[in-house]
Amino acid sequence: MKIARDIAPPILPLSLEDMGYAVGGKTLLSGITLRIEAGQRLVVMGANGAGKSLFLRLCHGLIDPTQGRRRWASDEARAEAQAMVFQRPVLLRRSVAANLDYPLALKGLPRAARRETVARTLDRFGLNDLAERPARLLSGGEQQRLALARAWAMRPQVLFLDEPSSALDPSATRIIEEMVAQFSDEGITIVMTTHDLGQARRLAAQVAFLHRGRLIEHRPAAEFFAGPEAAEARAFLAGDLIW
Numbered sequence: 001m002k003i004a005r006d007i008a009p010p011i012l013p014l015s016l017e018d019m020g021y022a023v024g025g026k027t028l029l030s031g032i033t034l035r036i037e038a039g040q041r042l043v044v045m046g047a048n049g050a051g052k053s054l055f056l057r058l059c060h061g062l063i064d065p066t067q068g069r070r071r072w073a074s075d076e077a078r079a080e081a082q083a084m085v086f087q088r089p090v091l092l093r094r095s096v097a098a099n100l101d102y103p104l105a106l107k108g109l110p111r112a113a114r115r116e117t118v119a120r121t122l123d124r125f126g127l128n129d130l131a132e133r134p135a136r137l138l139s140g141g142e143q144q145r146l147a148l149a150r151a152w153a154m155r156p157q158v159l160f161l162d163e164p165s166s167a168l169d170p171s172a173t174r175i176i177e178e179m180v181a182q183f184s185d186e187g188i189t190i191v192m193t194t195h196d197l198g199q200a201r202r203l204a205a206q207v208a209f210l211h212r213g214r215l216i217e218h219r220p221a222a223e224f225f226a227g228p229e230a231a232e233a234r235a236f237l238a239g240d241l242i243w
């Protein structure tokens with residue numbers, strides 16, 4: 001199981017060099033220079049509309065920068081070495097087990113290896129009783145647990161999460177946070193957004209703070225929470241509205 005990740009060339013660090021994104025003549029992100037190191041747990045914060053989701057989509061490669069560069073350490077395993085989980089999980093109209101199996105099949109894993117991986121994943125994340133249930137009938141918290149389990153089963157080097165628990169209750173949120181923390185302990189690089197300050201404090205090793213499409217602060221989490229330098233970030237932490 002570990003092998004797939006270990007033999008793939010490391011794709012991190014990810015270097016963003018003056019990265020920007022404009023559409024329809026409107027600049028939505030600009031001047032983002034940032035290096036994401038292997039093993040990092042980076043939480044991207046900022047007000048609604050600051051550009052957090054766009055930032056993740058650019059990093060993951062769902063869209064391409066219109067300015068500057070996004071450079072991985074290696075392009076060889078770039079696509080299969082990264083996974084992304086969205087606020088609302090994107091699940092197939094199939095069983096829980098089939099949702100786990102499908103991306104492994106796309107990746108070209110032989111049937112026996114897939115069966116073993118699916119069984120191990122169901123077991124590890126407490127999904128055994130739900131294995132044959134249509135994924136779309138699961139509760140929101142169960143669906144998100146499945147989405148994270150599916151991402152884990154792909155053995156990514158880096159996992160992007162966009163507000164993974166913002167629609168969930170506190171106990172489902174705790175499960176998601178525990179999963180993210182475990183993935184990080186296993187060496188998976190985490191890049192996530194959250195509106196939940198408590199969650200950011202619990203999970204972040206570093207914080208990147210976006211304001212109107214610009215990266216205005218990037219620091220170790222302890223420093224950031226002790227007192228951000230930027231006035232906008234201070235206002236955000238204090239709960240003031242910033243635009």
Ligand SMILES: Nc1ncnc2c1ncn2[C@@H]1O[C@H](COP(=O)(O)OP(=O)(O)OP(=O)(O)O)[C@@H](O)[C@H]1O
Nearest residue numbers: 023024026028046047048049050051052053054055
């Ligand atoms: N394809 C697009 N065309 C035009 N504008 C867009 C497009 N995608 C995003 N935007 C705009 O870019 C800005 C940043 O959007 P983004 O979704 O990244 O914000 P966010 O920080 O994730 O906000 P939230 O906290 O609400 O999720 C917003 O003003 C949004 O309306």
Ligand SMILES: [Mg+2]
Nearest residue numbers: 052053054162
């Ligand atoms: Mg967003």
